[in-house]
Amino acid sequence: MTNQANSNDNDDEDGDNSAPPIPAGSKNYMTPQGHLRMKTELLKLIDVERPEVVQIVSWAASNGDRSENGDYIYGKRRLRQIDGRIRFLTKRLDLAEVVDPSIHHGSDQIFFGATVRYETQAGDEHTVTILGIDELDPLNGKISWISPVARALTKAREGDTVILKTPGGLEELLILEVSYPAPQ
Template sequence: MADVKPRFITPDGLQRLRGEYETLFATERPKVVEVVSWAASLGDRSDNADYQYGKKRLREIDRRLGFLSRVMKAAKVVDPANQVDRDQVRFGATVELADEDDHRRTLTIVGDDETDAGNGRIGWSAPLARALIGARVGDERIVRLPVGEKSYEVMAIRYPAGDAKTA
């Protein structure tokens, strides 16, 4: 347990995890418990699909709740809006990249528990994110991927607006 990685997460990512936890705990789980109780009252449980499926779904929900609870407890929230070195790629940065063929893509470096590649959010420990950390606009980074090496140039770096002390 000496090699435990910190569980960095953005405030938005933590909020999404809390929302999922609350929905599962306060809404979905009680509904499934109700179905299981109803199905159990019908008698023979061995041939009761509602009971069998409900118990399976309860185990899935409880596993997910346990996972979310552990992640939230270990989370170290890092607000990218407070980033001081905005000219370098750091955690929470939104980066526009261009590859050798000038294909552009935009991605945001987030916590590993909030990744969503389809929406351009990659975990900070992913090979591409690790290669980009510390880069500035105009820097070229070579990333070793399973399909081989790929070169990217950093075209732009953005961070969320800083905390404007609004009351």
Template sequence: MSKAFVKESDADFEEEDEVPDPSPKGVKNYITPRGFKALQDELRQLRRVERPKIVEIVSWAAGNGDRSENGDYIYGKKRLREIDRRMRFLLKRMEAAEIVDPLQQPNKHKIFFGATVTYADEEDNERTVRIVGVDEADLERGEVSWVSPIARALLKAEVGDLVEVRTPRGPQEIEVVAIVYEER
């Protein structure tokens, strides 16, 4: 029988909708202290504020009678599943996290996790990026994951080194201009 004619319940999707682990398999989940605190804050917000509010709405909606046509109840249950899924994901990421403080880096003349790096491309355009964990990467703030192509190319380089980065346009050579270890 075709799947198009089979009724699927919400329970069928709960396990499939699990958020995938963004880290490569077999690789540690490095994270800065600030990034770990952000995960803790999000979990605390979900657990102490959002989830209790939605539970209250769902229990109120359940008391109104017919649940099959009650939008507050249906949406509330769906939102509860989303919150619970996100909380499980955050807990797993925090359990696997290895906190690395960039300020404790002994070799500040080389690029390692947590470094803020300024580099120049072939057209002498300078750009600054900070190498952070997978969970805290944000390109708009200039933070790239340590497993990204640019970070992998820059790791262990020193000021003045030329490194090759693989880009969609092909290999590109960049020069390391500055390395700073600071807490942002």
């Protein structure tokens, strides 16, 4: 299978870009902090890491036989990884729609950037923060705005019960608390 037939924003030949694709026709929503983090990573790759690897590859290439030159082979592979990540970050930042969740500070309605505490039918409490696709960290309660849980919660208010469609059937979630970061 060719790379063209299988290409999307996440593909690079060494596979180090693991964020899910942005749904067709959707914007790449992200918080100001998420945008800054991605931009900082991009600039570090361009200004620091890539020039260092290029210097190593140039030095290794000047040593002669490249077929068994570990520094050269590893350096070229690392350069491909860096270039792939630069392309990925550039595309994602170009599509970014930065949304400051603090504009909803004090609201009890759920929108992008909300931190929501909810209870399942089984009585389990969960706290999630609804963020951009590139900011998700499910193990730490940071979920994407396109996730099923986020979609079920969005636009509901504290005290509401929403229905979440799961593989095991429908589940009711009771919204206990909604909060947003304070404006800075």
